[in-house]
Amino acid sequence: MEVRELPLEDRFVEHFEEKGIESLYPPQVAAVEAGVADDQRVVAALPTASGKTLVAQLAMLTADGPALYVVPLRALATEKYETFSELPGVSVGVATGDYDGDDDGFEDDDIVVATCEKVDSAIRNGAEWVERLACVVVDEVHLLDARGRGPTLEVTLAKLQRLRPDQQIVALSATVGNADEIADWLDAELVQSTWRPVDLKTGVYDDGAIAFEDGENRRIDADDRPPTTALVADALDEGGQSLVFVNSRREAQQLAAELADEGFAAAPEIAEEIGPDATTSTGEALASAAKGGVAFHHAGLRAEHRSIVENAFRERELRVLCATPTLAAGVNVPARRVIVRDTERFTGEGYDPLPVLEVHQMFGRAGRPGLDPYGEAVLVATGENADSLRERYVGAEPEPVESKLAAREPLRTHVLATVAGGFADSREGLRDVLASTFFAHQRDESELRDLTDEVLAYLDATGMLRRDGGLAATDLGRLVSRVYVDPLTGAEVVEAVETAAAMERVTALTILELVCDTEDMTTQHVRNDEAGRLSEFAMRREDQFTKSVSEFEGNFQSWLGTLKTARLLADWADGADAETIDERYGVAPGDVRRLAESAAWLLSATEVIAEHLADGAVGRDADAESDAAADGGETADADYESVVDRIRETREALVERED
DNA sequence: CCTCAGGTCTTTTAGACAGCATGTC
DNA sequence: CTAAAAGACCTGAGG
Incomplete structure (x- = not known):
């Protein structure tokens, strides 16, 4: 299917063609056939970089009114804002906590890019632009599963649908175990595919060789070096960059220093770019690693350093990047070879294996579309765990997405916000709102009742809400809800x-x-x-x-x-x-x-x-x-x-x- | 006296969303 | 309040 066959205005067709997008990828065709460009609700569960952004644009540009694009990270909001701003004659706004100011400017925007929390906050504060949305695109819906933020996403989606029941919803998801359940909840058609624009070869490194899923066995001489070093060196020999995932900042920095010492490559100009601001121990370590063409990436870096590293890696000036999981979910930083060295993470209750979904997202960073002939994702075995690693992560299906709404913390926040925002003025009304959440769809609204009652009693006792017959927020309760604190x-x-x-x-x-x-x-x-x-x-x-x-x-x-x-x-x-x-x-x-x-x-x-x-x-x-x-x-x-x-x-x- | 190997005890462990309120001639 | 691994600290043997 060609872009020119789509029900798009000519200026958009031209825009996409200028970007080199002429024919659609198979999953995009499937999404069009499901009706994304025809106001239909669609859930698209597709791998990273398989063209989800175009699917979103098709929905938003053919919608009968303003559109909202919901993202989980502010960095993603900026990225999407830049992409959508290139669309001719389309006015785009960003609504995130760090872009303060023009809250009412969104009235005139065709597309608003916002974090989920900002949308929730806008609803709580009675912003009018949220009520006019003809189309809502949700990026990374699988985050419904996240303990801290999933409940906000599902409650916000439930509220948006109440404000405009006829609105088009398009949800973009990574490959998950139960995308059908999400589609069912949203009353949407499911488009699912594992197609990628770049081939992905996944394997496990053990005993001097990578055993790929497709049967290929690639020998890699470690020569006494640690496996990770050998894997990086091997990828560099083939002219490819490596992205190594480890589970702590210390590991990331240490590994970067070790790899820099190997003398694979050099990036003195990047070291210099970092240099002037490298006054902290983190900055010094980063500048010193960069001299060897290596960098690390974690949340302790200054924002400036973080973007220098991301850009330099994208420009291939840095050849190796050692990262904590920040990079798996954040902005797109692909590499020829992704090495997942650590698959366990400290949780506060000992070490837990990483969820399959998360490891797959790391894998998904392998292969630069149009630049690499293929991507390689390699798990590093330690000791005897090669088989169990393979079984667990290679070709295994990710966990199903499970609602985390049934907990005290999210409920006390969202129960108060629901009442304070005028979505419910009685227990029945509250149940009705909760009944339209993903939790209720997946389990049952009745399972929330005991906790909800407990939360109502708490909100009453703290003077935020009154339960005389109906439910009403006090001045304090409305304030707390509007300033968006627990x-x-x-x-x-x-x-x-x-x-x-x-x-x-x-x-x-x-x-x-x-x-x-x-x-x-x-x-x-x-x-x-x-x-x-x-x-x-x-x-x-x-x-x-x-x-x-x-x-x-x-x-x-x-x-x-x-x-x-x-x-x-x-x-x-x-x-x-x-x-x-x-x-x-x-x-x-x-x-x-x-x-x-x-x-x-x-x-x-x-x-x-x-x-x-x-x-x-x-x-x-x-x-x-x-x-x-x-x-x-x-x-x-x-x-x-x-x-x-x-x-x-x-x-x-x-x-x-x-x- | 110093160094270094080896053993034991101690310390540390990813990430990141959210805002009210208005004036001014 | 969990567990793994790095790091600090300690000890003792050899130069």
Whole structure:
């Protein structure tokens, strides 16, 4: 099937032809036959790089109104925004947390690219553009399975369909065990294929040879070198780049250093590009590896370094990339040979084997369409596990996608948002909304009832929702839902701000500790040699914290992590540079940035909540004073205003540091 | 006294979404 | 509060 045969306007046909897209790939033909270009709902479960983006564009460009493209990562949003912006005469907008501002600009856009959470937030805040969508494309729907974020995706999709039941939905998925179930839920036709534009050969390296799935056996002389080194060297001999997946940052850096020492290739210009900013230990290690044509990639890298590495690898200036799983799901960085060295990951409860889906996504990075003759994905066996690796990951079907909605955390968030957003005003109404989720389709809505009731009781007890006959969110509940924090965070903030308002000394550290100790914040680990110093510091500054240090309730060790994070952020807000933070706390620049971003977000939510409390306190003070006048007793001396001021100052200092 | 091999104890372990509020002549 | 592997620390033998 040719592009010109599609029901597209001429300018789009020309655009695609200019890009070299003239005829469709087989899975794309299947999607067209299923009706993507004809307003039909379609679920396309296809391998990476098999042309899903074109399928999405066909749906969006033929839809009868504005379209939304939902992605799981901000980096992906930027990538898609750039792609769609090239379409002639199409106005595209991006809605993600880091593109602030023009929230109402989307009214005029033909395509909006957004993260799932941003869409959820827009719905909660009553944005009008979400109600007009004729077409919604969901990228990476298999993330319905993700514990942290899947529930948001399914609830958001359920809400979007309620807002416009007739809208076209197109869901793009990796190959999963139960794509049919997802299609069924969305009332869509399933298009499934394993076709790829580049051949993929998958194999297991063991005992000096790669045993490929197709029977080929490729000898690789290790010559005393570790298997991974030999595999990389072999790929380089054939003129191909390698992408090696390992399971920790330390491994990634160490392996990069070892491979750089082998002297395979050199990329002095990349080292130089990294060089000037390589003040931290991470940056230095990266620059030094780059001299040998090798790099590593993990979330501790500064954003600038990360994109230098990605681009240099794409341009073939770097020949080897050692990465943590960041790269498997993120932006497209393909390589001739993908080497999966580690297939186990620490989970907090020992080591777990990686899910098949994840390993397949790593495999999927093998082979550059149009550039490599084929892609190779190689698992590295250790000891006697070659057969079990092969059985588990090669040619095995990925796990089915399972809804994670039936848990306390996602339910308390989404139950509150559903009520606060006006989607339900009774338990029956709430059930009705929940009945349209993927969970209900897969299991049964009734399985959510006990947890939902428990969550409703919690929301009532924390003053976010009332259950008198029907269900109604309180002012606090609406606020918490709109600022997009977990109700537990909301409750923690309310309590801490109330404590702070009665405190003598409220500093930036007070405020930072307050937000770092909420459910929505991730904190740093405390190294053994830091613990003593930190708890000493905590004792010294006890009067600055909203909780008692000397009579600590709960896990003191983990609170020290909270404190470490708060101190680090206080230093950062105070102007300390990445190098200083790295030396003082052993925290990499990418992590500092991420923590600062989260804290800034939570501080803004905290500010709004504190203002709300301040308003309430005015009323309460008046009451208290009249009571006091009646008793002739004390007056309330809680000072919310100065807490609000301190929160604002702290947030501003932190935001200013975001260069 | 220094070095190095080998054993034992200790430490560490991936990633990344989200925002209110408005003024101004 | 799980388990694997690197790293820190320790010990003892040999130069």
